[in-house]
Amino acid sequence: MESLLKAIEGIVGPANVLRGDDVAARRVDWMSGAPCRAAAILRPASTEELAAVMMKCHAAGQPVVTHGGLTGLVHGAEADADELVISLERMTAIEALDPVGGTLTAQAGAPLQAVQEAAMEAGMQFPLDLGARGSCTIGGNIATNAGGVRVIRYGMMRQQVLGLEAVLADGRVVSSMNRMLKNNAGFDLKQLFIGSEGTLGIITRAVLRLQPLQPVSQTALVACADFTALTGLLQHVRRTLGEQLSAFEVMWRSHYALLTEESCRHAPPLPSDFPFYALIESLGSDATESAQRFETAIESAFEAGLLSDAAVASSEQQRERLWAIREDIEGLLHHIAPRFAFDISLPIADMEDYVQALERAVSARWPEGRIVVFGHLGDGNLHVTVGTGHDDAETRRAVEALVYEPLAALGGSISAEHGIGIEKRDYLHLSRSPEEIALMRTLKQALDPKGLLNRHKVLPDIAE
Amino acid sequence: MESLLKAIEGIVGPANVLRGDDVAARRVDWMSGAPCRAAAILRPASTEELAAVMMKCHAAGQPVVTHGGLTGLVHGAEADADELVISLERMTAIEALDPVGGTLTAQAGAPLQAVQEAAMEAGMQFPLDLGARGSCTIGGNIATNAGGVRVIRYGMMRQQVLGLEAVLADGRVVSSMNRMLKNNAGFDLKQLFIGSEGTLGIITRAVLRLQPLQPVSQTALVACADFTALTGLLQHVRRTLGEQLSAFEVMWRSHYALLTEESCRHAPPLPSDFPFYALIESLGSDATESAQRFETAIESAFEAGLLSDAAVASSEQQRERLWAIREDIEGLLHHIAPRFAFDISLPIADMEDYVQALERAVSARWPEGRIVVFGHLGDGNLHVTVGTGHDDAETRRAVEALVYEPLAALGGSISAEHGIGIEKRDYLHLSRSPEEIALMRTLKQALDPKGLLNRHKVLPDIAE
Known part of the structure; x- marks a missing residue:
């Protein structure tokens, strides 16, 4: 590891390989406040530096975890002590804005709010919006296919992305920085990287679609x-x-x-x-x-x-x-503590019965238990918070079963917008068939055969 | 071949394995009227039948070409004499319509117009629209990521698809019939099949998003x-x-x-x-x-x-x-004959200069030559028709060079909405980098290692 880190220092500079306390001071989970456990945090300044870093890591078989704004809710930013973190925090430039074409080009580390403000200055808008706007990054928004409060009108992050650049596990750069609304020249490769939570490549730059301002x-x-x-x-x-x-x-x-x-x-x-x-x-x-x-x-x-x-x-x-x-x-978290929080989707027609059945099931098992429900109805997306008075692992598993298992029969999803990360990977089979999971593995194997990118995330580990 | 066809007759019934004149009578290209040259046309009635057919073909190493409404413009439906055609013409059912969720579920062979009309009857609309609406199919629209005249408001076909089912080259069925606007449970596999022109799988069913009627x-x-x-x-x-x-x-x-x-x-x-x-x-x-x-x-x-x-x-x-x-x-084709027709996209700011330069270049080479331009400006998409008085292969190559080559420097696309098919595969490198084309090959290899689906389409053949 040390010789690899020395080589990486040669690429990004010693100041951009953080170690020790600088690593532990970083919180990887804003809910739990858990500290980063990685061996080091690497901060490349450009796609080229990142590509060179990944070539070294690939040659050494070194697994990495990518960090954006660290606002995820499914433990996607967690790293083990034998992993390196790639942070995009130095790649925050807004590189171009084309008011005629209605596009904005940014590096992956640019905060969502900075993109929103740049669009606004040009008399347009970038419509994706969510509470974490000040911290979350465009790269993270893309990697997780972020949703938010305006999906009913503008769609999720996937619909805002025209072009994309990513570094593959072996350091190759795949640049598809398309600026046109229409481009059917071959496979639309950017779709692979949108919503796959950093497991197939590391997003470095994007061309985003702007919308007319609606003041x-x-x-x-x-x-x-x-x-x-x-x-x-x-x-x-x-x-x-x-x-x-x-x-x-x-x-x-x-x-x-x-x-x-x-x-x-x-x-x-x-x-x-x-x-x-x-x-x-x-x-x-x-x-x-x-x-x-x-x-x-x-x-x-x-x-x-x-x-x-x-x-x-x-x-x-x-x-x-x-x-x-x-x-x-904050108020919700404060008044229901301890609690388990969920982000599910299901057909709107099934929602009332689903929530009532869940309320009955929680009350039956934990007479003091309660559930709180809100969500984006038009998107079929509910946020469900369950408090039972307990927060041990066994209770978590029991609550997860009550929330997730009825979704399978309804064709619902265990994750509407937060992604799978580590938290939900063991339930992926409730929303996706064995054939779908097998095809996901085929893609992972094809793009990252050494399994270096965001290990243990999204896909359940295969039993030995 | 004959024993394979007998086995397939056992699956779809003898009446649904067309041969001889029934094959030649079918036109695979509405511009040229070229006849189908395949060994046979297979007409499965269901996903299950198609899956069974593909298992047989896979075991026999038999290449196939998928047919929808045969309205494509890039020779994507052409089949060689040693290939079998899979026609979705018997899979035309509109299976479900959910007015609350705003979704419609259809088999791939359903004509676009039938879907539009079903939505209309329910007081909603399916917004994708193009001239071929009466013949083209939903499966074809998805496989080619169709555009049309309302992209500026509703986006391309990709944005209308919530769920998808496809049969892989080996006969496995991957069913992702999601009905929700939001579903981030693992990789969004349907994106692989949208716009990849049948080279990664055969689309059999889809869940489409409906929009409020705007009368x-x-x-x-x-x-x-x-x-x-x-x-x-x-x-x-x-x-x-x-x-x-x-x-x-x-x-x-x-x-x-x-x-x-x-x-x-x-x-x-x-x-x-x-x-x-x-x-x-x-x-x-x-x-x-x-x-x-x-x-x-x-x-x-x-x-x-x-x-x-x-x-x-x-x-x-x-x-x-x-x-x-x-x-x-029709009027355009009638008055510019012979002619070469193109479907390109480029940044709007570059369009005027591009067209002027193309006019000069065509006039310089063919003093009687002319070019006619129209398109979807808001989408960055131009349809360019070039008449030179000649239609030999050499002239075609020369015109293609004049139209396509300047696009590379502008970040434009050789295909805005028609796809690549056979017609444009040799120019794919002008719109996509070697790294992008390599990644497309990686995907093709991962999903269809025997190369059975739509051979020679989209990706240039690798030189021996």
Whole structure:
């Protein structure tokens, strides 16, 4: 290892091979605060340096773990003591912005927020958005195919990527820095690297698609009397707001009541005794038209009996207050501790029954247990938090079984947007067939035959 | 071969193994009308039958070519006399439609138009649209990542696919029939099969994403004084129409003048002496709002000097007349014969210079030569037709060199939406690097090591 690190120092410079306390001071998991255990952290300044580093690692059979903004939730950044971490923290440049073509070119380590701000300065927008925007990186967003709150309108990260550059396990650079919306010249290789959590290559640069700025937002918190009304409301606002609909975030009563009345963290804009709440947002370009359309949509939903109460934001401050309830993850974590948190997707039509069955199962096993549910309804994505009073490994396994196992029969997914990492790999078979997992292994074997990139992540280890 | 065909008859039934005249009667290329030369055409009725057929073919080392609607433009459906054709023509079922989740499940052989109509009946839309809609199939659309006229708003076929099922070269079935908008449980395997032109697997079923119906359309044909005004206009309507903008189709004067004045095929809605014409369309849900927004967009473009003349359709009949000019491929082919047709993409900012240089180069070499240009400007996609008076192989090579070679320096693509097939494989290196082509070969080798699926397509043959 030491001679390898010396050789790598020759490539990136001694100051960019961190060791000892500099490694341990780094937190690889923002939930647990666990320290980094890698032998060293390498900080290349360019694709060329990274390629040279990977050639050395490949020759030495040295496994590596790639680090972006360290905001992942499935332990994807964990590294063993015999592994090296590749951090993209010095590759943060926004290299180009083409306002005519509507593209932005960035290095993988650029924070999401920096990309959003650069687009905004050019009078456009980069629409992917999530709470970790200040820390998470574009490379991490791509490697995990990040979702967030605007998927219903703009899609996930995969849809924002036009071109990509990656370094393979053996140090070869595959550069597909396409800037066009359309390019059917051969296989679309970038798709391999998007969402595969760094197991097939290390993303170094990307061409991102920008969207026209939509500066006018309308926001309302509404309450629904039952799940049928809630899904009817979703269809109603899809039809009436059309593509201005940019968010349809749902809170089960368990979530809304906890963060308003029960915890006193937020003044409740609506009474907390309705079974469902939805935060509806539209984005548009014309203030008058946008406001009028939104008002009409809410009013006609009332008349159709799809919603029972509503609070429409009439100022930016009010808008922020409504979102603050939905985004108060800290409050949620504080009041349900210890807890297990999940990110699942399933057909919308199955959601009500699924949640009710889970509530019954948790109560039956842990009479003091509770579950809190919110999520991106339009995307089929629920975030489920389960508190049982315990946080031992056995309880975790029992809760995981209750949450994950019913998904198989529904064609649901054990991971809607957070990925698999280490946390969910043993449940991958519930969402993917043996043939699918075999094909994933075929790809891993073809691209990284020595198994050097993000070992033990995504795919379950093969039993010896 | 004969014993293999007997075995296959046992799987699909003798009536579904076509031979002799039934094979030769089938046209594999709608431009040339070339007949099918395969040893037989196999017509499985289900994924299971196809899987059983491929197991037999795999064991026998028998290469196959997959047929959808046979509307491709790059000879992707051609088969040699020692190959078997797999036709999906009996797998045309629309299996399910979920209005709440907004998904439609279909077999690969379902025609695009049947899917569009099924969505419409459910009060939704399937937004992919192209001229071949009545013949082309969903499986073919996916295998070639079809584009069409609404990419600027809805993206290409890749963005419409949520789930996919494919049969691998060895007969294994990989079923990833995901119905959710979000699913990050492991590698997104469907991406491998989308746009790889049947070389990695045979697509059998898909889950498609539906969109809210946008029943109100506004259409205008406008003329621009120069390319700067044209790109300014694109940015202007993107901003003012927002996501209602559903088409921004551009005709160079060469195209518009040919199909109106010169050929007398269409009465010219605008004089034919402007350098550029754009067909602008918006799709919305509210008739009044949509019309008003469109009118404002066109008027303010006038005031800003971005357009010089405009004809706004005030009836469905007028709308059809405007589109008829743009979509009159038959007229184009009739008046430029013989001709070579191309489908390229390049950064919008480089288009004007590229076309001018190509015009000069064609004129210099063939004084009677002419080029006609139209395309999807917002997508960076141009369709270029070159007539030289000759159609021999040498002229073809010379024209291809003039069209394709300048694209390499611009980061352009030799195929925006038609794919590579056989026609463009020898030029793939102009759009993709040696490292990219090597990685494509790695994937082909991993998924189809015997090279049975669509031989000689997409990837250039390796020199012996």
